[in-house]
Amino acid sequence: MPGSRLTLYNRKRDFGVTPEPPGRVGKSVGKKRRFVIQRHAATRLHFDLRLELDGVYKSWAVTKVPSLDPGTRRLAVEVEDHPLDYGTFEGTIPKGEYGGGTVQLWDQGTWRPQSTGDPERDLARGNLKVCFDGKRMHGGWALIRLRDREQGFRRTPRHNWLLIKENDEYAKPGDADALASETTSVKTGRTLEEIASRSRNVWHSNRSQTEPESAPKSRAASERAKKPARRKALVKPKPAAKKKLKKR
Ligand code: MN
Numbered sequence: 001m002p003g004s005r006l007t008l009y010n011r012k013r014d015f016g017v018t019p020e021p022p023g024r025v026g027k028s029v030g031k032k033r034r035f036v037i038q039r040h041a042a043t044r045l046h047f048d049l050r051l052e053l054d055g056v057y058k059s060w061a062v063t064k065v066p067s068l069d070p071g072t073r074r075l076a077v078e079v080e081d082h083p084l085d086y087g088t089f090e091g092t093i094p095k096g097e098y099g100g101g102t103v104q105l106w107d108q109g110t111w112r113p114q115s116t117g118d119p120e121r122d123l124a125r126g127n128l129k130v131c132f133d134g135k136r137m138h139g140g141w142a143l144i145r146l147r148d149r150e151q152g153f154r155r156t157p158r159h160n161w162l163l164i165k166e167n168d169e170y171a172k173p174g175d176a177d178a179l180a181s182e183t184t185s186v187k188t189g190r191t192l193e194e195i196a197s198r199s200r201n202v203w204h205s206n207r208s209q210t211e212p213e214s215a216p217k218s219r220a221a222s223e224r225a226k227k228p229a230r231r232k233a234l235v236k237p238k239p240a241a242k243k244k245l246k247k248r
């Protein structure tokens with residue numbers, strides 16, 4: 001089933017509330033695979049790395065800014081696959097929703113596996129070496145999955161990986177936070193604050209350009225989102241019961 005890879009993505013989100021795109025497996029454009037990194041001011045600021053692979057974005061939440069120092073490893077927590085539509089998303093996920101906070105497009109471009117083998121297989125084996133051609137990410141990087149016994153205690157059984165810069169001409173040995181000064185959107189030039197204050201006005205989804213929103217679906221979704229309404233529905237049976245009593 002082509003859509004099943006995004007089931008988890010869809011299950012975590014209420015599209016009547018969040019401006020994020022609904023999960024649909026996409027098609028590649030051109031020969032090169034895309035990547036995106038989104039800077040995400042959620043409970044903690046992190047960097048979401050997404051690599052296009054077979055119609056979805058394989059995704060990791062990197063806990064700190066990617067480091068150009070080959071001696072500095074960044075923890076990258078594997079998260080659910082994201083739709084390719086997510087690659088243009090910049091905006092604010094409402095508080096209380098999954099991933100609530102502002103999302104900024106921090107880098108975008110293309111990537112290729114360094115080996116000639118199948119990147120799916122390399123990912124399954126927990127060792128993928130990639131070459132980035134982005135605006136801030138360049139050259140060779142490694143994604144290495146930690147073994148279970150190295151994971152330590154975690155509440156959720158998520159796979160932890162390390163994102164490590166390779167020692168090439170783009171590396172900056174000893175300068176772990178060289179990219180920390182890059183704090184604007186690579187697409188719109190906006191800061192997180194500017195996105196947060198204006199996201200309602202400026203965010204345009206791909207779907208609104210290509211097709212009208214499915215009205216019944218989104219209405220149902222927004223009704224689901226209205227928690228007070230849901231509470232009212234829960235107490236509704238009471239008046240009905242009273243009426244019955246009066247009739248008797
Ligand atoms: Mn995130």
